[in-house]
Amino acid sequence: MSTRGDRHLLAMQQAKQLSELGARLKTIHVVTGMPPRQVQSLFFPDARTIPRGRAPDSPEWYHSANLILRTDACLIGAKYRQLRGQGLSAAESLILAYRAYQSATQMPSRISLDRAFNLVSYIDGIWLARAPTLTILVCPECGCEFLAAVGTVVRTGEACPFCKLLARFHIDHRLQASYPPRPAIDMTERQLGMVALSHVLSLDSTGDSPQK
Ligand SMILES: [Zn+2]
Secondary structure, three states, X not given: OXXXXXXXXXXXXXXXXXXXXXXXXXXXXXXXXXXXXXXXXXXXXXXXXXXXXXXXXXXXXXXXOOHHHHHHHHHHHHHHHHHHHOOOOHHXXXXXXXXXXXXXXXXXXXXXXXXXXXXXXXXXXXXXXXXXXXXXXXXXXXXOEEEEEXXXXXXXXXXXXXXXXXXXXXXXXXXXHOOOOOOHHHHHHHHHHHHHHHHHHHHOOOOOOOOX
16 A cells, blocks of 8 residues: 555656656646646756647647658557556556667657657547547557557558558668668568567566666
8 A cells, every 4th residue: 555655756756757758847747746846846957958849739640640650659559558458557657668669769769758648648548638549459460569540440551550661661761761770781680670679669578677
């Protein structure tokens, strides 16, 4: 049975972790319940370091995002879903899934913590969302888990961004530039590696405990 003090301490720890991952004050407030002014005074002593600009706010973003961003979103969503399935809280799952995403992809991260917060809100129907509008499906073609609108019927390769990514990879230079460079001779290995990435993220559930 956790005490009020335990819960307060946990909220503080999570607020610190979220601030280190680049979260906005509002995101930290919604996830931890801590008042934004308190978050600011504790973790952003220099007001110039507070993340600014328009927060990601569209639930439709995923469907119109480019292929690279969609596969990134899938990595985060699948990991989040897996951690939730293991009984972790939404806040813990968000933080760990985002860290797993960061460690599996190149910096700077293409998807911000605030965008990840937005995505998982719509997966679970929590925080920013009243009901789930995104779900995780398993592609019958490549076996990768991917995000789709709730109610999507799985058909071979059709909605799976990983299948599309692999199909386009050898001709799309912009896509190639977004992934770690390797000798061109390894093309097949790179393609397989990108599929493997999503599998790695859904298998190493114990390997990505908080780094700090
Ligand atoms: Zn697929």
